[in-house]
Amino acid sequence: MKLTAHFGPIAPGVYVWQPDGGAAWGLANCGVIRAGGEALIVDTPYTPALTDAFLAAAREVIGAGTPLDRVVVTHANGDHTWGSQQLPGAEIIATQAALEHQCVEPTPGQLHALVHDSDPDQPLGWYFRRHFGAFDFSGITVLPPTTTFTGRQELSVGGTPVVLYEAGPAHTVGDLFVHLPEQRVVFAGDLVFAGDHPSHWAGPLELISAACRRILDLEPEWIVPGHGPLLTPDGLRKHLGYLDNLAAQARLLHGQGRTAPEAARLLIEEDRYPGLGLPERLAISLSTEFRHLDGNRTVPELLLPMEHAARIARDRAVSAEHTGQPDADRTTAPEAIPIQTS
Numbered sequence: 001m002k003l004t005a006h007f008g009p010i011a012p013g014v015y016v017w018q019p020d021g022g023a024a025w026g027l028a029n030c031g032v033i034r035a036g037g038e039a040l041i042v043d044t045p046y047t048p049a050l051t052d053a054f055l056a057a058a059r060e061v062i063g064a065g066t067p068l069d070r071v072v073v074t075h076a077n078g079d080h081t082w083g084s085q086q087l088p089g090a091e092i093i094a095t096q097a098a099l100e101h102q103c104v105e106p107t108p109g110q111l112h113a114l115v116h117d118s119d120p121d122q123p124l125g126w127y128f129r130r131h132f133g134a135f136d137f138s139g140i141t142v143l144p145p146t147t148t149f150t151g152r153q154e155l156s157v158g159g160t161p162v163v164l165y166e167a168g169p170a171h172t173v174g175d176l177f178v179h180l181p182e183q184r185v186v187f188a189g190d191l192v193f194a195g196d197h198p199s200h201w202a203g204p205l206e207l208i209s210a211a212c213r214r215i216l217d218l219e220p221e222w223i224v225p226g227h228g229p230l231l232t233p234d235g236l237r238k239h240l241g242y243l244d245n246l247a248a249q250a251r252l253l254h255g256q257g258r259t260a261p262e263a264a265r266l267l268i269e270e271d272r273y274p275g276l277g278l279p280e281r282l283a284i285s286l287s288t289e290f291r292h293l294d295g296n297r298t299v300p301e302l303l304l305p306m307e308h309a310a311r312i313a314r315d316r317a318v319s320a321e322h323t324g325q326p327d328a329d330r331t332t333a334p335e336a337i338p339i340q341t342s
Contacts, residue, residue, distance in 0.1 A: 036158020
């Protein structure tokens with residue numbers, strides 16, 4: 001499946017790189033802020049090839065004389081950070097918690113092994129090949145942040161104010177969002193997903209909802225989610241309603257003694273959240289929420305909720321095959337994405 005990425009302005013001096021394709025893992029939105037002969041990158045793509053395509057588009061709009069020497073990392077997941085190695089010597093800015101989280105994040109080598117060395121006949125191996133098999137994770141060196149902060153950090157890009165707000169633990173333990181007050185833009189990272197179900201690893205959901213409300217309080221005109229199309233404030237309010245409803249359903253189903261995978265299957269069967277891709281990711285976010293409801297404060301196991309999601313997705317794919325229905329969640333992520341400027 002051939003995908004494209006669109007790159008263009010959303011406000012004066014603010015550009016967004018948006019890979020096309022719903023129901024996909026790993027295709028993150030990235031940004032460039034340009035002003036007064038300076039530039040700031042917000043997140044980098046998953047692989048060197050994807051990052052080179054993004055940076056080539058960025059250099060066309062910032063000009064040859066403007067260095068790309070600063071990167072803000074919204075959180076430590078690889079699809080937002082691993083491209084930083086394509087900017088050697090750049091300052092990498094993140095929360096202190098994101099730096100600490102990087103130590104437990106799966107490495108490119110581990111992810112490569114999960115894709116290529118796991119059993120393709122088992123749900124987890126099948127799922128990793130399906131959603132990550134087209135990415136080339138070879139030759140990636142994970143660079144740690146060089147500048148960290150807690151709370152709030154103010155930056156300037158050629159005189160344009162940029163404010164970073166720590167928001168974790170939420171999607172991960174080390175989230176931040178980027179506010180451009182003059183342009184009324186917020187880069188939300190994976191605090192916000194659009195079009196697909198989110199996969200939240202740290203939680204609880206009430207903290208993610210609180211971060212979304214903090215973003216709304218800033219009265220932005222545009223919100224750039226970590227994945228999916230741009231949102232207006234009304235779009236973010238709709239997403240906030242989803243988060244609040246999911247939290248209420250989690251409390252109800254947990255109180256009934258359901259497991260997180262059982263709860264996910266029930267919500268999928270009743271089509272509670274129509275129109276969102278990757279419904280199996282409910283098993284991930286609900287595993288996180290149930291862990292909090294249980295009062296479990298240990299470091300979460302990452303592969304177990306992924307396996308729950310994989311089993312749900314495999315069962316849905318088999319059912320669709322038997323009934324002759326299209327597998328709506330089928331996607332293949334490309335390694336080379338042609339850029340369209342819009």
